Amino acid sequence: MNSRSLFSLAKKHMPGGVNSPVRAFGAVGGWPRFIQSAEAAYLTDVEGKKYIDYVMSWGALILGHSPGAVVKAIIDSAVRGTSYGAPTVCEIELARRIKKAFPSIQKVRLVNSGTEAVMTAVRLARGATGRKKIIKFDGCYHGHSDSLLVKPGSGVATLGIPGSSGVPEEIAALTISLPYNDTSTFERVIRTEEKNIACVIVEPVAANMGVVPPREEFLWALRKWTQKYKVILIFDEIISGFRVSHGGAQELYGIAPDLTTLGKIVGGGLPLAAVGGRADIMNHLAPLGPVYQAGTLSGNPLAVTAGIQTLEMLEDKTVYASLRERTVHLTECVRVLAKKKRRAVRVQSLGSMFTVFFSENSVQNFDQAKKSNARSYKHFFHQLLKAGIYFPPSPFEACFLSTAHGHQEISRTQKVLEKAL
Ligand SMILES: *Cc1c(COP(=O)(O)O)cnc(C)c1O
DSSP, X not given: OOHHXXXXXXXXXXXXXXXXXXXXXXXXXXXXXXXXXXEBTEEEETTSOEEEESSHHHHTOTTOBSOHHHHHHHHHHHTTOSOOSSOOHXXXXXXXHHHXXXXXXXXXXXXXXXXXXXXXXXXXXXXXXXXXXXXXXXXXXXXXXXXXXXXXXXXXXXXXXXXXXXXXXXXXXXXXXXXTTOHHHHHHHHHHXXXXXXXXXXXXXXXXXXXXXXXXXXXXXXXXXXXXXXOEEEEEXXXXXXXXXXXHHHHHHTOOOSEEEEOGGGGTTXXXXXXXXXXXXXXXXXXTSSBOOOOTTTTOHHHHHHHHHHHHHHTSXXXXXXXXXXXXXXXXXXXXHHHHXXXXXXXXXXXXXXXXXXXXXXXXXXXXXXXXXXXXXXXXXXXXXXXXXXXXXXXXXXXXXXXXXXXXXXXXXXXHHHHHO
């Protein structure tokens, strides 16, 4: 069966035929490709067509698909049992490595998904401060827990809806969503609401409305005012952690948050995420404190082992410089061509991630991202797909390079990009 008929079949069994909405290609039309296998920088679909992959499981796979050492570690671990529901030595080892990379993290709890990590961080912030409201920023995505589905980015932005049905207004009312990169609006709101705010949560490098780097003064203002009013600052580094540098955006900008959420890369391609931060806050978690959180498969040895092996390979600091260099090389050709042809195209990138916005101006926030031309993106996307280049099926997502994207892949991609533009 080909992807098109498999999609019809899948729709009979699963809502929209998928287990996560963006995969359904709703924003770009057509039908999703069903993937048979993946190796290094390539995906192969059920029809045997190969694609150079720039989705990389939405950023999780910084070492490419099925890197040998990680696969071996998973297999070795699986034969010793897949889950015990009891403590293991490898959990200590992963916690130690996370703390080493993120000095702001004194204690860490492992969970199974980014959504769970952020949900726990917010509950902890509320439990530790005794306050109810939270501040987030438009177009930042923090998973799909109730409190955070207010003006989120990523899949919800792709669908063009403001939030989610099923979230009671009483809960949504406790979430204040403000424009990203807008320091003065933030300062005005936190000054009036200071006593009610449990936490401020932000993607320190936004990547779920496309890649939107922060203004540094914006991040510094978040740190300054939260410190002043004893509000907990949460950096959601589920994409940026181990991606923009080994120690994430907090290392890049030199700003220490109170809590950090990690996911994607930290699980080495398996379901694992983490919440960590100041010990005095983390100690509110059960069994030490009254904030409850638990998980049947949390810290399971397969995911933990994959995470350890991945982080070990990322300790080679040349990885980040080389990824950045290749990304610059790839995106520069688009910038130059767009300028030459006078196309309204903006490539925004940071480290090894980038977004091609069909926009006249640079994109600093969600309103500007939404003004980019979705029809042009759709066209562009299908040109690339046809030519064997797999970009995200939405104008509000990031492209990711991995260490498996070599010169050959980059120069092929360049040729296709130039033609598509
Ligand atoms: C992917 C992502 C999440 C959600 O993680 P899941 O594992 O998909 O639940 C949360 N925050 C950010 C910044 C993300 O990119």
